[in-house]
Amino acid sequence: MGDGVMDGKGSSIDKPGAAVYLHVPFCASKCYYCDFASYEGQNRLMEPYTNAILSEIASAHAAKGATSVYMGGGTPSMLPADKIAKIMSAVKERFAPAPSAEITIEANPDSTSRADLERYLQIGFNRLSIGVQSFEDSMLEKLGRAHDSKKATAAFEAARKAGFKNVSIDLIYGIPGQSVGDYARDLEAAVLLGPEHISAYQLTVEEETPLWDMVEDGRVVLPDDETMLTMFETTISKLRSAGYGHYEVSNFAKPGMECRHNLAYWLGEEFIGLGSGAHSFVGSSRYANPDDIEDYIYAIDTAGEAGVEILADEKDKVLDFLLMRLRLVDKKLFFKELNDRFFTPATRIKYVGEEGLRFSEGFKSVYSKALEDIAEKKLAIIDDDGFSLTHNGMLFLDDVLLDFEKI
Numbered sequence: 001m002g003d004g005v006m007d008g009k010g011s012s013i014d015k016p017g018a019a020v021y022l023h024v025p026f027c028a029s030k031c032y033y034c035d036f037a038s039y040e041g042q043n044r045l046m047e048p049y050t051n052a053i054l055s056e057i058a059s060a061h062a063a064k065g066a067t068s069v070y071m072g073g074g075t076p077s078m079l080p081a082d083k084i085a086k087i088m089s090a091v092k093e094r095f096a097p098a099p100s101a102e103i104t105i106e107a108n109p110d111s112t113s114r115a116d117l118e119r120y121l122q123i124g125f126n127r128l129s130i131g132v133q134s135f136e137d138s139m140l141e142k143l144g145r146a147h148d149s150k151k152a153t154a155a156f157e158a159a160r161k162a163g164f165k166n167v168s169i170d171l172i173y174g175i176p177g178q179s180v181g182d183y184a185r186d187l188e189a190a191v192l193l194g195p196e197h198i199s200a201y202q203l204t205v206e207e208e209t210p211l212w213d214m215v216e217d218g219r220v221v222l223p224d225d226e227t228m229l230t231m232f233e234t235t236i237s238k239l240r241s242a243g244y245g246h247y248e249v250s251n252f253a254k255p256g257m258e259c260r261h262n263l264a265y266w267l268g269e270e271f272i273g274l275g276s277g278a279h280s281f282v283g284s285s286r287y288a289n290p291d292d293i294e295d296y297i298y299a300i301d302t303a304g305e306a307g308v309e310i311l312a313d314e315k316d317k318v319l320d321f322l323l324m325r326l327r328l329v330d331k332k333l334f335f336k337e338l339n340d341r342f343f344t345p346a347t348r349i350k351y352v353g354e355e356g357l358r359f360s361e362g363f364k365s366v367y368s369k370a371l372e373d374i375a376e377k378k379l380a381i382i383d384d385d386g387f388s389l390t391h392n393g394m395l396f397l398d399d400v401l402l403d404f405e406k407i
């Protein structure tokens, strides 16, 4: 397809500054809590997968000047560096990232060598995100992670020696049997290493994972809500006092080191996802590639593209947006922003009868009951022109969204 025409995803991506995501679905083993589109024991598919993603990149209709590129997974560091280099060379040709673009690769401590890290820098990555999760071996075992704490520290040190100046560490809290003290030690260990960015995620128990079964059977017990809240507040206080700004529910950064790529998701900007399980947001529509690696390869080989539109009505789109946008800390969500985005004349036309009337009233009026409920439960602070979540609201974001679902 030539530049300037509508692409297979139904809209032109001519705006400069798209965020580009590349998915690498391979993992050494499957962690107990993981429900991502990632697979162990599929290394034989690395070659055809690389070829498929190269085709998808080549045919993606894209504006030049991507502001961020993010290679995530899965475990990108499991893919041989020469394959990563090929993919990135295709990305550079197709999307021509701006000179200032943030270009991240995720790596796991069990598959990260100093030589690989040096190669990543040569390839053009300027940001590394390391999946540490915990610095305590007993916690890593409970998560089913493939590395131990020594490897986690070694991976960070190797990244610095290789020359990475922008490194992020992922932590998980709320692990079965973890105390606030255990977790505080993880935070201290992370701060001691001095990464530019720290993500600290609350462990969530997803259906159809081994962790779900363990919790259901009573083999493991998760910390209670009060402990979770204390852990969340400990994260904020420890990281803030160490100089990290809290800019998203689970994300903290030294000044100016916020993750630009993820900000595109949270701000509701367009992004292009390539690879199995990757999602795209183009125009006002979302598209999903198949999760299964072979299904993805087959779709690319036969149809030249893999994205299927996720059909959503306006109410779903509002919920999707709230789910992401409300994660940003100290960034009040103005009713005007919501009205401009969702409550336009075109939206009203889509809805006839009662729904049409409601959608002509604007966000504040349509969602007045939800706003009242979340204010009453102290999940949000609301004033005349917008609202933002409290700590409780951020931690229990699912409850907030449930209220918004009820209109």
Ligand code: SF4
Residues within 6 Å of the ligand: 026, 027, 028, 029, 030, 031, 034, 035, 036, 038, 073, 074, 075, 108, 131
């Ligand atoms: S390394 Fe990440 S993607 Fe792979 S199984 Fe573990 S949590 Fe899932």
